Amino acid sequence: MTKIVNHWIGGKTAEGASGTYGPVTNPATGEVTTKVAFASVEEVDAAVAAAKEAFRTWGQSSLAQRTSILFKFRALLDAHRDEIAELITAEHGKVHSDALGEVARGLEIVDLACGINVQLKGELSTQVASRVDVASIRQPLGVVAGITPFNFPAMVPMWMFPLAIACGNTFVLKPSEKDPSASVRLAELLAEAGLPEGVFNVVHGDKVAVDRLLEHPDVKAVSFVGSTPIARYIHTTASANGKRVQALGGAKNHMLVLPDADLDAAADAAVSAAYGSAGERCMAISAVVAVGAIGDELVEKIRERAEKIKIGPGDDPTSEMGPLITATHRDKVASYVAGAADEGAEVVLDGTGYSVDGHENGHWIGISLLDKVPTTAKAYQDEIFGPVLCVLRADTYEEALDLINASPYGNGTAIFTRDGGAARRFQLEVEAGMVGVNVPIPVPVGYHSFGGWKDSLFGDHHIYGNDGTHFYTRGKVVTTRWPDPADAPSGVDLGFPRNH
């Protein structure tokens, strides 16, 4: 029997009323296993109304109450790691160990939210003028929305809601319609932890649901993570509707390898970061820039390692890489490899046409490695979001840096070198939001913020960390004077108030 995933509104399951459902496929088998309800405008309105009602009390709740619920949620999440990872593997396709890693990185943000009392401490200046004190405080916004992509169905929502609700907001999540089950399980665990009804809501669906959130007058802020064209659209539309927006987009992450680097370590890192999660990570390394004479040796080391990757269903513990999310996406990824030679690249490994015995209908593609890729090739210019690594050659550090900085994307980047001076220069000169030095996937820990530059992020706040707290609160400054009875009468003074 086909499983049905429904909305979560006001602390309970809300069956889809629109009559529209989307299919959810197991990428390893190609079988439609689940129907997910698609929300109508009215259903989104019901979720926002529940969140608005809940904000009346949640917005006034004590920090002690919020953190005690978050600590309980953290314990439940910890206890249910495996179960959530299984839901992710069944709908996304990534291997179980990778899905567990995603849950662990989401949990880091819950850790951060458990300490929200420290982050929301505010500032107080006493005696700024005679008997005058000034306090800066931050307060919640109200109802905030999160719209998330398929590639991290548990982690990316957790980049958003733990901090948002810790700050006193209420939340409406519109997760990816391709792998919706994890978000509902998170909602159930939040309820079990004692989160009051309506503080966290989930509406599933497509553009209809998203557009309603973007225009709803009671939604005060929108956090989005997804592809660049949709991120740009979300930023433009939500901003035009007067909302605070952070919209994280796509990426093409470069790894620069200098001639002095440990080439074995660099090859290990390139293979792990390019092909992990079948390349469906916004922080995947998709372009290696080899500087100087090391190119051939580096490509050979990458090829040797990449060829050994075991591809198979995510629930098989021996699999290292699973299938792609849909057959359509798999075919698109394959088209970049098929066209690469005509565009001037050398095809070192061609993963197209790959299949896994017993799972012939899965969305499989093997490992592809393209060398000497010209910057004009579509395989270099586009975000492929699959297990395809492009290697480019540069004669000097400066040439490599210019190439990276010419990319319209600026999410993550890495340098591999033993030269501290070169690494320092790169940190300062590269145009990207997250930089790794001998670290291929520099996803910041929860207490630093995550975000790219250029077409990888629209808005001026990165996500989670201090930026997250700032995004989900607004500032208020209170100036207080308690005159002493002995003070001289103040009298009328039409001049602009001065501190003295």
Ligand code: NAD
């Ligand atoms: P996507 O942009 O297709 O979808 C993201 C969300 O937007 C989903 O919830 C989807 O339902 C909704 N959506 C899709 N089309 C829409 C439309 N026309 N109007 C309104 N809403 C729409 O992204 P995806 O394919 O789910 O995820 C992969 C993309 O996300 C990649 O580009 C990847 O780089 C990016 N991503 C970025 C980050 C980051 O931190 N920068 C993190 C993860 C993923």
